[in-house]
Amino acid sequence: MHKIKLYSVFLTVLAIIFGIALIILINILRPDNLVNLLLFYFLIAGLVFSATTVTGYYFRRRFGVRELFNLYFSQSSRQGLWFTILILTSLFLLSRDWFTWLNASFLVLTLICLEAYLLTKKNNINN
Helix, strand or coil, rough: CCHHHHHHHHHHHEEEHHHHHHHHHHHHHCCCHHHHHHHHHHHHHHHHHHHHHHCCCHHHHHHCCCCCCHHHEEEEEEEEHHHHHHHHHHHHHCHHHHHHHCHHHHHHHHHHHHHHHHHHHHHHHHH
16 A cells, blocks of 8 residues: 555656646747657656546545555556557647547547457456
8 A cells, every 4th residue: 555655646746747847848948849849748648647547546546446456556557558648649640630530539449449458358367
């Protein structure tokens, strides 16, 4: 329990740091440089991953079935990763003017299938 509390505090502080750095990056640096653009995507990824992991963990802890807290944290971090991939891919597609609802639907369906595959694979290993 102490380790999970440490992880959640670390991820919360990390989300705050990424958020402040993102605000500074947006207000000060120009987006025409490749390094600044990659830094923007990195900061977005860090912010989305840490924020969704902590939020998902506390939602599961509050409203979920009583399980081990380690399972809550691992599920939240995995789904935070999927959400981060979804956001980053959508932002990239938007920047190239390739974003359509069809592409977004395929992206969401791909991530849903990947999550379902991982859940069924985990259940087959346990049986």
